[in-house]
Structure formats: structure tokens, C-alpha cells
Amino acid sequence: MTEQSYVRTEMLGEKPPPSSQVGPVKWVMENLFSSIPNAVMTLVSVWAVYFLLSGILPWTFQSSWNSTSLHGCRAYIVEKYGEGTEGACWSVINERWKQLLFGFYPKELYWRPVVTLILMFVAISPVLFASVPRKVMLFSVIYPFLAFWLLWGGSIWLPIVAFSGFGVAYLAIVFGPALIGSLGATIVAGVLPIVYWLFLAGPIIAGLNSVAPIGIEGIDSDQMGGFMISMIIGISGIALSLPIGILLALGRQSPLFIVKTICVTFIEFIRGVPLITLLFVASVLLNYFLPPGTNFDLILRVIIMVTFFAAAYMAEVIRGGLAALPKGQFEAADALGLDYWKATRLIIMPQALKVSIPNIVSNFIGLFKDTTLVSIIGLLDPMGLSRAIVADQNWNGIVWEIYAFIALLFWIFTFSMSRYSMYLERKLATGH
Amino acid sequence: MVTEIEREIDRSHMEVSDEIAIQITGMNKWYGAFHVLKDINITVNRGERIVVCGPSGSGKSTLIRCINRLEVHQEGTIIVDGTELSSDLKNIDKIRSEVGMVFQHFNLFPHLSVLENCTLAPIWVRGIPKKEAEETAMRYLEKVKIPEQALKFPGQLSGGQQQRVAIARSLCMEPRIMLFDEPTSALDPEMISEVLDTMIELAEEGMTMIVVTHEMGFARKVANRVIFMDDGQIVEENVPEEFFGNPQSERTKLFLSQILGHQ
């Protein structure tokens, strides 16, 4: 060994970092005052925040909760907080919040939408959280029919007979292949329920009603309104647009020319038309295309249009996710002998959906907020009601308070969705 | 590209049977107007280990991808395990579930754990109960020496480990034939031998294998035959001693001198 050679005999351990590398002081220095421009920006921002809050906070809190008119509000605030004070007139919310939530739904039946909402959380829990027992899924399947019945009321037989249409399809899938081959069974499973719903369901329901008239008080669609209607349309649209969007995205990539053409045409047409146009079609035109005598509920028609609109966007979002997958994933699935549907369900879609989560949730949020457009075709969603409230003599001139309340309602929902999507992304991260 | 293979190879189970595993006759394939495979004739007996080599772009990948119909050939016949490849989907799925394939870039499913990667096809293609599939998977993960990684995701493993998982994933379908497309080309040098070792063990158990590789050490010690391809054709086919010791074609000589370095 020469003089210069050196061999380490003992490896060094880790030392704690010096104090300039940790703690709040470091955070402030690094994030707020790291340079002169940064320091200036910090000070300007602090001033702007102060300026905004000094206007908004007193207005929010020097307010009146129990007056019966805008006039009353103003008088009360001046009396309490001194001449020249301007404050929020929350009294209008206090008086009208039930209407903003439920529209003209009968007061003594408010429990029905409330129960529907609570049950909804039960129904979506197995979809949202993997830890919920899979058996709850059964409830999720019947929930839409239960929700419909709770909200609209009427004969119990309508939702039950409608649901049994899926039973008809199921029977065709199970017993069909043995009798008429699997392709035939698939077609029959698609056609049979439609025939059943269109022609058989009516007489069956009538029959059952005459034998056993079980039901709860029926509510008309024009009695529904407020945030409830936004939720009905928004949540139905969300729940339906994702599966339809997935099918459209897959169809768009199909090697079958007809399937592909139908999907592309649908997507490009619906995306190219403003939602409000589709809503007018729903409210005015759709009845011309339906068989005479069918009275198709306006809310249902709106749900269909909103779903189509969202599904077209969803299809493109998911197509983006599909395109992001390496070709090797398809090949590995093929090489293992998985057929198209299994490969799609087990390998391709989970990954495509995962990379699309942020975009999918953005679409959901957009859809939910777009439900306010239904006020233009006369549905009394919160925006529609707000116009009625402002037109009331007592509240004439009020603006901010109602919109602030509506904004808060929407924000709570959309913000929860956004947080959930972040949770989901973290949970699904598998390290790359 | 010669990773020394130091171990002695146990040849007691490596006998070749008379039964034909794969027969390719007069096969031609085009990509559009580009004639990528030209008049390919290969017969592989059960238990044989064939190494395919040749310059990049010579059609090696395309050839072995035709065997499980990841690519479709236009002329000639390919018979695998007595079943002729045609557009009949039933035949294709049957052959695919009996022919395992290992890719250059592993192609593991990143959203599934190592164990789930291995049990997915047995459960969904073969209909094996989950518990049984998991036991089989653990057995093969032990065989490729990474049972302790079973619950990790592919993204958390090294390249060599991922490739061994990919081999285990194929083995879980209990295939009768294994295809390897440059299984070590995407690996860092120090990980190549762990994958080669796994492949040698497989060979020692008598698996029928077609391996596209430039690992000439592997070819020398393990292969029964080496096939050299260039320009979409089989240029030379011989037992390893002859192929390396006494190559006939000029192209083969040139290729070998490039790949083995100047010796």
C-alpha cells in the first residue's frame, strides 16, 4: 500500500440537518421573502387580502337575520350598527331557505328528499370507498328506483315493474345463449326490456294497482325545485354519463365501421351544440318525436339531454386516457389470452380512468354547475327561484345575499368532489 | 453481449421429444407493401430451445409475435400444439393461453400488485379459484426468487425483478411453450444474469422455448439450435457449436464479429 492510499474502515451515519434547514422561519424566508420581487409580491398580496376582508367581513356580520323585508333589514342594521352602515340582509335566506332547497315540495313531505339524499350516500359508498362491504352494491343497484319513488311518490309498482325490466334482460343473458346462441342472446337482452317497458309495463302496473294499490302521495314535477332539482339532474347526469362516455370512447376506437361511425357522429354532434340548445330541444321539441300520448316528464327529458352532453365530453376525456396507455399493456393482456371485454375491464379501463381522474372530475363539476341553465327553460332550480324571490315586493332589490347562498351550496358540493378526487389519486398511486 | 454463464447446466430433463410443438410452413407477412417476413419455415419439437438472433429490424419480433397472433400473417401456415392459427377467435384465445410471452419492456400491469399480475389470467381466463391461483402464483414467485415482493407494485421493483415477475406471470398460466422477445435488452448489465438464470432453470425443466436474444453465452450453453435472421429471412440455422464455430454465411460472420467484439 502506498502513502496516498486510503480505505474507509467505518461508514458515516446520518446527522440532523442544521437549524437553517428546518422550522417556520425557514419556511417564511423561503416561500415569502426569498428575493426582493417575492417580498414585494408578498406585501402587495397581504394588503389586497386585507382590503377585501375589511369590506366583506363587516358586511357579512353586521347583518340582519330576522326582518321580514329588505326595508326592515336596512332599518335594523342602521339602528344597531349606526348611521351609514351597510350590512347583509340574511333575513331573506332565513325566510326562504327551505324554498331554495326544496322548491314547492309539500312541507310535510320534506323528509322524503332528505331520506333520498342520506340513502344516496349509502348507495355511493361502495363505489367511493373500497373498504365498504361489496354487498352494499346490491343496494346501489336498486337505489335509483327507490330514489325515484321517494321523490315522485305514487304507486310502488311503477319502480318495481321498471326494475324488473332488467330482470328480463338478465334472464335473456343467462338462458338465451343455450337457446339462440350468445350473439342472439345479447341482441334479445337489449331489445326485450325495451319492448317490455313500452308495451307490457303499463298494463302490468295497472293490473297490480287494481289488485294491491300500494303507494305514497304523488308529487308533480312542477312542485319540485330548488337545490333538490340541481342535485337530481346533476347526480343522475354524473352517474349516467360516465358509463355512457366509456362505451362511446371504446366505440370510437372500434374496428367495426358502423359502431365507430355512430359513436363519432354522436360525440361530434353533441359536443358541437350548446347545452342550452339541447335543453330547449328537451323542453319543446322532444315531445314531437315521442309516440303520441306518452307524457314524458320534463325533468326526465332534461336529465337525458344533460347526460348526452356530459357523456360526449366524457368520451373524449377517456379517449385521452386510452391514448396515454402504452401499446404493451394491450399486447400483454392479449398474450395472456384475455378477451377484449376482460382486457378492457381489468387492464385497460382501470388505468385509462386513473389517468383521467382529474379531467373526469372537472367534467362532473362542470356538469353540476351547468344544471343552473335549466332555469332558462322554466325549471325552478335555485337560480330560477332567485328571480322569483327578487320579484317579491318585500325583497325587491336584494341580490348578493341570495347569490352568495346559492354559490355556497354549489361550492360545498363541487369542493367535496374535488377533494375526493385528490384522495382517490393518492390512493391509486402505485409508484412509477 | 456475452454474459458469462458460470453454472453447470443440468441436462437430465432437457431431452427433445419427437412431438412437434410449433410448425411454421411457407409463412409470409407484409406490413402494407413492406414484405417483413419472407418464406419462413421452422419446426420446433417439444422440449427444444431455439435462439433467434439477427440485426435490428430483421423481423425477429414480428416472427415470434406471429406465433401467438399478436401479429397476423398473410401466407403460409402456423400450427401451434396441433392447432392451426386462423382468424377463429376461439383458436387464438386457446393458443394464447398455452403460449407464454415475455416482452422486452416487461409490460407488467402497473395498477395491480405483483401477486395480482400473476393471478389475473389464471382467474379470468382459466376460471381457477382465487385462492388456488394465489398459491400457484406464490410457487412461481418463489421459483423466480422474489416471493417477498408479492404485495408490491411493479413500479417499486428494479428492472430485473420486474422481468422475473413477468416470467412468473406467464408461467402461472402453465404454458407449454414460452416466447421471449429480447428479455434482457432493457436491463442494466448487473441485472441480466438474474433473468438469464431464471430462463436457464426453465430450460432445465424441459420447457419449449423460443428466445430472441443477443446473449450469445446463453445461446451457446442452452440452445439446441440457433437461427440467424436478416432482412426478413432465415439466413442460417444450426446447432450452437457449428453456428459459432463454423458459420457459413458472410452475413452471419459479420453479425457475429460485431456482436462478439473483435476476438
Ligand SMILES: Nc1ncnc2c1ncn2[C@@H]1O[C@H](COP(=O)(O)OP(=O)(O)O)[C@@H](O)[C@H]1O
Ligand atoms: N407495426 C408495424 N408497422 C409497419 N412496420 C413495422 C411494424 N412493426 C415493425 N415494422 C417494421 O418491420 C421490420 C421488422 O421489425 P421487428 O420485427 O420489430 O424487427 P426486430 O425485432 O428484428 O428488430 C422493421 O423494419 C420495422 O420497422
Ligand SMILES: [Mg+2]
Ligand atoms: Mg425486436
